[in-house]
Amino acid sequence: MLNVTGLQKKYKEKTVLENVNFQMKPGEIVGLVGENGAGKSTLLQLLATVMQPTQGDIQLDELSYVTDIKEIRRIIGYVPQDISIWEEFTVEENMLFFEKLSWKKRTKEECRKLCLDMQLTHWKEGVHSLSGGMKRKLNLAISLLHDPAFLLLDEPTVGIDLKSKMEIGSYLRSLAKNEGKMIMYTSHDMDEITTVCDRVYAIGKDPFYLNLLVENKIPVEQLK
């Protein structure tokens, strides 16, 4: 369960986020849409503990973002907008490298299954020769290595083809619905985000606002 209360973020004198309040339950996918510079990435980075808020309170499963930061990081999976993988490694080497760093130890087969679950089949292939979509999938797979309960994805499908987008979307839904993971997701693609998410917030600036835009009362699977 995520509780965000009165969240504010300022860069020097400039207010980027103001009085943000919302909640998330396990198994829920929340989307964020908005123009560039509206504060989507900032909000995600605050929730990912990459940044600290100027004001406000965040609690994740009753853990405080101020005092329990190490414990929180263990249950967060953050997929940054930039692809953070080793270009000179193969898919296998990337997975094994980050598995060794991870809290959760997995066998090579488990790492491979994680990739196969999201249709990333080029296990032995060098990352430099992968398509953008495959790199995005690997970027996501690495963030899932420690089996996080709360997944934050910053534009995970930017610049990739429709098939890969649909595969990633479908995989995220299965993670939320089958494994009860909370997922927060940003995108510029309205169609994609309304298809994948249970709730979609619109975020904007001058003045700052965060409005509930879409709430799929009917399960997304039935909408399709």
Add this chain to the structure above:
Amino acid sequence: MKNILFIRWMRLKKEWRSHICWMLLPIVMTVLIMQGVETWQAETKVPIALVVEEQTEMAARLVDDIASTELLHTQLMPLDEALHRLQQHELDSVFVIREGYEGNILANRRNQLIDAYSSNRSFAYQAVVETITSYAQQDAARSKAAFVIKQLFSDYDMEDEWSYEEIIERSRERQKSEALLQSSFNYYDKDNTTEEQVLPLLKAWGVWAFFAIITTFFLFDWMLKENRPSMRQRWLFTEISYEKYASGSLLFFTVIIFFMDLVTAFIFSSLFQEALTIRVLISLFSFRLTINLLAFLLASVNKQLFMYYIYSLGIALLLIVIGGSIIPLYGLTGKWPWIEELSPVQSLLNGTIPLIWLFILAVLFARWVQKGGKVNA
């Protein structure tokens, strides 16, 4: 630690070629430069030819004296060949030790002992003539002194006391043991250190240190590559923090590079007759630790690879210059001994441990580790 070593090994496997190059470069460059300088020094000696017409002990000694003169490259050859090569300007000058050299010296005749030939390009002729004349004068003076002593023995009826040869031999021994042209001073109650030391143009460890510092900085660029902004966020969500990984990697690199340093010490010992003692190895290890810590900390405060390389080159040059490995600092260190502490290179050359450097770097490293655990991204 096992996991850190495993992933460090994974990274190393991808860059082993460049790493091997950087680790071998200091040895290769030092050997090339030292041998180049040696060749250059040999080629810059003044080439002269000696034509020895007389086969006596005194003539042979004169040849030895001339041949052992550091700035002369002396070759023995027949007169015809010597003059031909002089005409071709392959030789600066030609000297002929004429038949009757010893006889003339013994007879106290000092003229026409040696014939000399020069060409219009004999730039060092006057200096070489002075040198060779001084050797002949030495023989003549020694011989005359021996005769005077013999005369004194004769005057005091002690003719059987010493022979002419014994006096000459004793005179040579005295010359060697007392170094008559050298004066040395020493402070009261201090050890007398009059042993003459020939200072080499370049020191092998000094040249090596320059390349070792630069290549160490290049080897440590992984600090920036593996902690680039996009990757930095990954390290927040890992059990092994970046600080632990980087510290483990520092240890890993120190072990690997020090192994190469040991190989270097063995090579230098066999090629350049450098000492290979426990003291040298301890000094080498402390130098390695200092340079690795310096490269590590410099990389940790830089965000741009290009700027890191620029700073690295600047620091390497500075350490080498104030370390006295290229420009000797004997005069300065005599006046201000603290200058020796400014560069770990000086400690390496002196076979000591750069304690101040190590202490400061260890404190900064501890602070980095402590701070790294607290900072956010």
